Amino acid sequence: MSEQDNKGGGHITAGMGDREQVEKTADRLRDELLLTLEELDRRRERAMDVKYQVRKAVEKNRDVLVQAGGVVLGLAVVGMGYSWWRARHREEILWKHRAQAVRRAWEHPDRVASRAEERPVGIELGRKLVLIFVSTLASAMARRAVQSLVPPSEQQQAPEGKKRLGLRFMQSPAHA
Numbered sequence: 001m002s003e004q005d006n007k008g009g010g011h012i013t014a015g016m017g018d019r020e021q022v023e024k025t026a027d028r029l030r031d032e033l034l035l036t037l038e039e040l041d042r043r044r045e046r047a048m049d050v051k052y053q054v055r056k057a058v059e060k061n062r063d064v065l066v067q068a069g070g071v072v073l074g075l076a077v078v079g080m081g082y083s084w085w086r087a088r089h090r091e092e093i094l095w096k097h098r099a100q101a102v103r104r105a106w107e108h109p110d111r112v113a114s115r116a117e118e119r120p121v122g123i124e125l126g127r128k129l130v131l132i133f134v135s136t137l138a139s140a141m142a143r144r145a146v147q148s149l150v151p152p153s154e155q156q157q158a159p160e161g162k163k164r165l166g167l168r169f170m171q172s173p174a175h176a
Contacts, residue, residue, distance in 0.1 A: 016024070046052050058065065086093070104111070119127075
């Protein structure tokens with residue numbers, strides 16, 4: 001066996017000196033690096049190209065988009081048909097509503113304008129209490145959120161001795 005075979009050199013680098021082998025390897029690695037950089041640059045350009053991304057998304061989801069367009073078109077046709085029918089039968093519908101209003105007035109003269117059934121007092125009271133509680137809670141949370149976003153001015157800060165009672169939603173003040 002020759003000395004070249006012992007070093008692990010093949011038939012490609014046979015007959016070349018060490019310097020030539022290093023230069024050939026460096027040239028090959030440089031070419032591969034340039035190809036890799038060109039590919040990365042091409043991919044970056046494609047990733048940042050909105051038209052290309054939209055075109056690919058449309059190609060990929062063409063069937064879904066066609067189906068969605070068909071549904072939208074169908075809904076538009078149904079809506080136009082309903083509005084046309086309603087315009088043609090407006091008088092008939094108006095007379096029907098008037099007849100229902102007269103019937104309600106005859107059956108319940110104390111509730112002429114309302115279609116709602118009378119609910120028991122307990123249910124109405126509970127519903128109103130729940131609405132009051134929810135609206136109070138929502139306004140308190142909104143006030144706390146605004147206070148945490150806007151730093152307090154020097155005049156509005158409470159003295160150290162007085163502590164405010166109540167729930168604490170935010171433990172630390174927000175900083176701008």
